[in-house]
Amino acid sequence: MTGLFGALAEAWDELRVHKLRVLLALIGVAVAVCAITTITAAGDMLRQVSAESNERWTGRPATLNVSAYPAGQEMPPIEEYVAAYDDIAARYEVEHSSMVMWAQTPFRFPSGTRQTETRAVGADWATMHRFVLDGGRWFTEADEDNLSPSIVVNQAFLDELGQGIEDHPTVMVGGENPVLATVIGSYPDSWPDEPPSAYILVASQLRWTTPEALMNSGPPSLELWVPTGSVEALTEAIRRDLAGAITGAQVDVSRLDNPDMSMLDGAMKWVILGVSTVALLLGGLGLVNIALVTVRYRIREIGIRRSFGASSGRVFFSVLMESVVATVVAGVVGVALAIVILHNIPLDTLMGSSVEDRPGFPVSAALTGMVAAVSVGALAGLIPALVAVRVKVIDAIRY
Secondary structure (H helix, E strand, O other): OHHHHHHHHHHHHHHHHOHHHHHHHHHHHHHHHHHHHHHHHHHHHHHHHHHHHHHHHHOOOOEEEEEEEEOOOOOOOHHHHHHHHHHHHHHOOOOEEEEEEEEEEEEEEOOEEEEEEEEEEOOOHHHHOOOOOOEEOOOOHHHHHOOOOEEEEEHHHHHHHOOOHHHOOEEEEOOOOOEEEEEEEEEOOOOOOOOOEEEEEHHHHHHHOOHHHHHHOOOOEEEEEOOHHHHHHHHHHHHHHHHHHOOOEEEEEEEOOOOOHHHHHHHHHHHHHHHHHHHHHHHHHHHHHHHHHHHHHOHHHHHHHHHOOOOHHHHHHHHHHHHHHHHHHHHHHHHHHHHHHHHHOOHHHHHOOOOOOOOOOOHHHHHHHHHHHHHHHHHHHHHHHHHHHOOOHHHHHHO
């Protein structure tokens, strides 16, 4: 251990003596380490942004979509679907599940009654799809008992009403069974000029909508958020159980989310590492050149040390450690710069999608940067160290 600390101290002293030449080389290494660390960390963060964006459309891994289409002319009663879906969620202990129903609902806007696309869902649906609100709140189970059905609407709906979410607006739902609905939350439009749309709880939809309207909306579906490892087993079990529970129905169970996203993430990671490695090697070339020049200037010094009994191993290790210590310092600087850069650049804003579970700076990225810095230092110091060992004592003294 004494020899190791002595070599480290000696390497640090040599860096101080040749600090100008070393500084020029370390700037390139620090920039390269900053690049590899930033790219690696940004890759992890961008994968999170991409994953959350996909999950808003398709659900979290793994989301199963269960549907039961009537094989005959008539659709079974909605109550039969509700009972069968509730039994499926309870039997397999699915923590997050939601029925989904689509309908065209007549809302009475100030400009007149307008048929509006409405999706009836459960309270868990927002969690399953990372649904983002820009005002108000999402449904809770307590909203199922409200006499005035709660709805969550898009910005176009509020514009049509001529009110903001802070005004706690209400709107009359027309049709054969009129009811006054309360707007409790809002979400941004998905595209420019999007028409008004709304979400409502399935329980509220079943309570005030007439049986004829429910039959016209088509059969409801069920979404289940299940562990990825049990997808195949649950798919077959749910298909079998539901076929027996709903008379004459053709049952289909499929995944909503894309299981191939993990493969794409893996390919992206390798591409990022490849680009980062090239950047780091380019930064290390400058350090090799500076180290070789430094050794040539120190040939006389090396010869004197060898004449006083310094072994080849000691000379080799001391020259090698000069590069390693230098790149460790550059690595610390590069990692620190990467942390500052990523802390001040909102990647989710640049990607145009908010992040619900924003990851912190990945420790793996910092470790990757430091390991890369040490590796480049070892490789950059290897050639000069070999040159120093091959120096003959008598020739060095005459130099």
